[in-house]
Amino acid sequence: DAEITQSPRHKITETGRQVTLACHQTWNHNNMFWYRQDLGHGLRLIHYSYGVQDTNKGEVSDGYSVSRSNTEDLPLTLESAASSQTSVYFCASTERVPGELFFGEGSRLTVL
Amino acid sequence: QKEVEQNSGPLSVPEGAIASLNCTYSDRVSQSFFWYRQYSGKSPELIMSIYSNGDKEDGRFTAQLNKASQYVSLLIRDSQPSDSATYLCAVQGGRTGTASKLTFGTGTRLQVTL
Numbered sequence: 001d002a003e004i005t006q007s008p009r010h011k012i013t014e015t016g017r018q019v020t021l022a023c024h025q026t027w028n029h030n031n032m033f034w035y036r037q038d039l040g041h042g043l044r045l046i047h048y049s050y051g052v053q054d055t056n057k058g059e060v061s062d063g064y065s066v067s068r069s070n071t072e073d074l075p076l077t078l079e080s081a082a083s084s085q086t087s088v089y090f091c092a093s094t095e096r097v098p099g100e101l102f103f104g105e106g107s108r109l110t111v112l
Numbered sequence: 113q114k115e116v117e118q119n120s121g122p123l124s125v126p127e128g129a130i131a132s133l134n135c136t137y138s139d140r141v142s143q144s145f146f147w148y149r150q151y152s153g154k155s156p157e158l159i160m161s162i163y164s165n166g167d168k169e170d171g172r173f174t175a176q177l178n179k180a181s182q183y184v185s186l187l188i189r190d191s192q193p194s195d196s197a198t199y200l201c202a203v204q205g206g207r208t209g210t211a212s213k214l215t216f217g218t219g220t221r222l223q224v225t226l
Contacts, residue, residue: 035216042116042200042218043156058213090155098144098204101214103155 003027006091006104014112019078021107023091031094032074033101034058034066036087043090049074050097081111115139116203118217126225131188133220135201138182144204145177147186150219151197159199160186191224198222 004025013019025032034046045058047066055066063085065077078085091104117136125131133147144163148156160175162168162184168175174187184203188195198219205213 033214040218043216045213045215098146098161098214100146100158100161101148101156103157106155 004091004093004102004104006089006107008107009105010108012110012112013081015081015083017081019081019109021076021078021089021091021109023074023076023104024072025091025093025102025104026072027093027095027102028071029093029095029102030071031097032068033092033094034064034074034076035090035092036060036085037090037106038087046076046089047074078109081109083111085109086111115215116201116217118199118201118220120218121221122223123220124223124225125191127191127193129191131191131195131222131224133186133188133199133201133222135184135186135203135217136182137184137201137203137215139203139205140179140182142179142182142203142205145175145184146202146204146214147173147175147184148200148202148216149197150200156200188222191222193224193226196222196224 007022030051033048035043044060049068089107092101147160149159150156162175162177172189176185198221200219201217
């Protein structure tokens with residue numbers, strides 16, 4: 001079955017470290033998204049991509065970057081982790097926009 | 113004003129009752145509306161989408177959309193304990209440059225009691 005997987009599922013890091021969260025989908029969807037979810041804020045869009053070599057900033061993109069070198073993967077990089085980036089991160093993909101988003105299982109990141 | 117507003121709850125309903133979840137949005141030209149269910153510690157999953165005014169039914173779920181009032185709701189009939197979750201309303205923007213942006217509400221926590 002096609003799926004979307006995230007890794008690591010849990011990570012603890014220190015302030016200032018670079019962190020990369022991986023996202024891999026096997027649906028061959030062109031559209032991929034990264035969200036963070038925090039209590040009281042809901043899901044907020046960090047970055048998104050409509051295809052290979054395409055990346056766009058979402059509403060909370062400061063301190064984050066993404067790259068899209070193939071259809072299947074959209075890694076999210078925190079260049080210098082800050083405590084404010086402690087959150088649960090969800091990757092999602094969809095065949096068409098608008099359309100159903102398929103979410104990964106989430107990556108819980110703690111920055112100490 | 114938040115772009116998508118939901119009452120955080122918890123909304124408590126007895127088993128077998130109708131649960132009514134509400135959502136308002138600020139962008140008048142929004143065109144696509146979604147309800148996602150999220151169990152604690154899990155990822156969201158789509159349960160309903162609605163694109164035009166009126167009602168859309170799928171099993172025990174009914175989505176209602178009123179674009180004039182900028183209001184979308186989800187009714188769950190014959191509520192079951194397994195419906196206990198957080199329900200996220202999501203709205204897809206319609207203005208130029210925002211067509212791709214899906215904005216989520218903070219969610220309403222539903223508790224179905226025995």
